[in-house]
Amino acid sequence: MSETVSSYDRLMAHLREADLIGTSISVLGWDQETMMPPRGAALRADQIATLSGLYHELRVDQRVGEWLAACEADGALLSDARAAANVREIRRDYDREVLIPGALVRELAQTTVLAQQSWREARERSDFAAFAPTLAKVFALSRAKAECLQNGDSGTLYDALMDAYEPGATAVQIETVFTELRSSLAPLIAEIARVGNEPGVLVRHEAISTPQQAAFNALVAGAVGFDFSAGRLDVSTHPFCEGIGAGDTRLTTRYRDDSFVDSLSSTLHEVGHGLYEQGLPKAAHPGQPLGSAASLGIHESQSRLWENLVGRSRAFWDWALPQARESFGPVLDGYDPGALFRAVNVVEPSLIRVESDEATYNLHIMLRFDLERALLVGDLPVDDLPGAWNERMRQDLGMDVPDDRRGCLQDIHWSMGAIGYFPTYTLGNLYAAQLWDAIVREIGDIDGMMSCGEFAPLLAWLRERVHRFGRTYPAVELCERATGTPLTAEPFVRYLTGKLRPLYGV
Ligand code: ZN
Numbered sequence: 001m002s003e004t005v006s007s008y009d010r011l012m013a014h015l016r017e018a019d020l021i022g023t024s025i026s027v028l029g030w031d032q033e034t035m036m037p038p039r040g041a042a043l044r045a046d047q048i049a050t051l052s053g054l055y056h057e058l059r060v061d062q063r064v065g066e067w068l069a070a071c072e073a074d075g076a077l078l079s080d081a082r083a084a085a086n087v088r089e090i091r092r093d094y095d096r097e098v099l100i101p102g103a104l105v106r107e108l109a110q111t112t113v114l115a116q117q118s119w120r121e122a123r124e125r126s127d128f129a130a131f132a133p134t135l136a137k138v139f140a141l142s143r144a145k146a147e148c149l150q151n152g153d154s155g156t157l158y159d160a161l162m163d164a165y166e167p168g169a170t171a172v173q174i175e176t177v178f179t180e181l182r183s184s185l186a187p188l189i190a191e192i193a194r195v196g197n198e199p200g201v202l203v204r205h206e207a208i209s210t211p212q213q214a215a216f217n218a219l220v221a222g223a224v225g226f227d228f229s230a231g232r233l234d235v236s237t238h239p240f241c242e243g244i245g246a247g248d249t250r251l252t253t254r255y256r257d258d259s260f261v262d263s264l265s266s267t268l269h270e271v272g273h274g275l276y277e278q279g280l281p282k283a284a285h286p287g288q289p290l291g292s293a294a295s296l297g298i299h300e301s302q303s304r305l306w307e308n309l310v311g312r313s314r315a316f317w318d319w320a321l322p323q324a325r326e327s328f329g330p331v332l333d334g335y336d337p338g339a340l341f342r343a344v345n346v347v348e349p350s351l352i353r354v355e356s357d358e359a360t361y362n363l364h365i366m367l368r369f370d371l372e373r374a375l376l377v378g379d380l381p382v383d384d385l386p387g388a389w390n391e392r393m394r395q396d397l398g399m400d401v402p403d404d405r406r407g408c409l410q411d412i413h414w415s416m417g418a419i420g421y422f423p424t425y426t427l428g429n430l431y432a433a434q435l436w437d438a439i440v441r442e443i444g445d446i447d448g449m450m451s452c453g454e455f456a457p458l459l460a461w462l463r464e465r466v467h468r469f470g471r472t473y474p475a476v477e478l479c480e481r482a483t484g485t486p487l488t489a490e491p492f493v494r495y496l497t498g499k500l501r502p503l504y505g506v
Contacts, residue, residue: 007070008077011090012288014067018058019287023245025051030242030250032113034234041117049110056105060098068094082290085472089289092167099148108141112417119415120237126405128386135414136382139375142419146376158373162420165296166427168474171373174423177489178366181426184493189359191506192347203343206331207257210235216260216327217253217267220320224306225459226251226271227278238354238412239266241303243277243293246286260324261344265311266354272306273299275459279467289471296421298466298475300428301435308358308429309436309495310458314341315447323453345503349397351406358496360397362429367392368411368422376419431479433492435466438483 025048032044071077071087078084115134122131142161149160159170218233236252243249251270255263276299285291293299310316317337325332347357353364371388374380380388389408390401401407413421440446443457450458465482472478479487500506 045113052109241273272303295475296424297427301431
């Protein structure tokens with residue numbers, strides 16, 4: 001017994017060491033998006049490629065396999081459910097990681113850092129042709145990686161990549177969920193378009209300076225429970241959350257001076273991710289699955305819950321508007337909570353995913369899901385992407401795409417090699433609505449609490465039912481344990497129709 005317990009201890013010490021490299025890569029990634037000057041990209045690509053190679057070597061160290069085998073033979077150790085879950089998930093990671101050659105890990109890391117830079121410049125100039133060769137290389141390397149992973153897996157190439165983000169999910173399952181969702185959402189969106197009576201106008205006001213908005217965002221982030229002694233909020237073109245490690249969670253947002261609501265809603269989204277990161281038991285389980293997020297779908301459920309279920313509710317604005325008035329002064333005269341509630345719930349097809357409303361958002365995801373699968377297997381040549389994208393935007397959203405900047409160049413994901421990632425956004429919407437059902441059932445008058453700015457009971461519920469478990473349970477099981485039922489699209493569709501039908505009178 002003592003020998004295998006020490007195998008577990010040695011394994012934990014080793015994961016902690018690997019995590020020091022992994023978290024260092026995260027700091028460099030955060031810096032790349034927020035502070036690094038453009039000409040720093042080449043050096044950063046070398047830094048991240050080298051560290052990614054070291055990180056990979058530590059994770060596939062032969063001793064990890066030996067320690068794991070000893071742990072798996074230790075009945076006493078495995079009788080502890082937490083240790084057993086840790087061992088199960090470390091095995092899963094190890095078995096995937098050993099299939100990928102170190103040289104490919106380094107090449108992908110290097111290529112994607114440079115590709116992000118190339119994408120940023122191409123997007124700025126709306127010049128897809130300039131980005132196409134780089135994007136083709138990212139897809140070729142991603143395909144090579146998928147082929148390695150597929151050896152140990154009977155699924156498709158796409159499934160092999162998606163498994164890194166949403167363990168166990170398959171494209172076939174996702175397609176089923178998406179088909180169900182599309183058949184519920186399409187008639188609602190069409191009805192809303194037909195009646196055409198906007199429930200409100202988008203909030204556009206006189207300029208509010210970025211420092212003023214930043215202070216307000218920080219006030220709201222703090223009020224919902226984000227711990228600034230263990231986190232930051234900065235600016236980037238594309239808002240994100242980097243959960244670096246215990247005690248260090250970095251958020252970013254962006255600002256436009258004529259709409260504080262845009263920045264606030266990006267902030268609330270990232271705060272949702274940040275609250276999850278801060279709620280994971282990372283200090284007790286550094287580098288271990290027990291201290292890590294269950295899946296990106298679960299991660300996104302936390303961000304969408306705070307951004308939408310909270311931030312687009314009437315109760316939230318009853319509390320938030322007086323706070324905003326205090327921060328911004330007479331600029332907001334003439335707005336009342338009802339007007340803001342209607343304004344943040346305008347449904348209107350749009351070109352940009354991150355600016356789209358809750359109803360049409362998922363159509364943007366479905367489009368990306370179909371196109372990235374076709375790109376990965378070569379059914380869609382990279383050069384034909386803009387045409388295919390624009391065609392789908394016409395079909396699905398009735399929109400003409402004026403330029404690639406507002407079309408296929410809008411998202412950073414493919415330049416990062418994040419292929420198979422987009423479906424987790426829609427899964428997040430579904431998980432969020434289902435969690436919300438359980439929250440309302442169990443907490444009671446959640447609207448009453450939010451309208452007084454009392455968010456602690458909500459955060460406590462999420463900590464207790466979701467955050468503290470890390471990867472103890474697979475995402476689907478975590479959801480079922482938290483809500484009492486397996487994941488379906490029904491709560492999301494009910495939530496959305498329940499909110500939008502009265503607003504639009506349809
Ligand atoms: Zn997110």
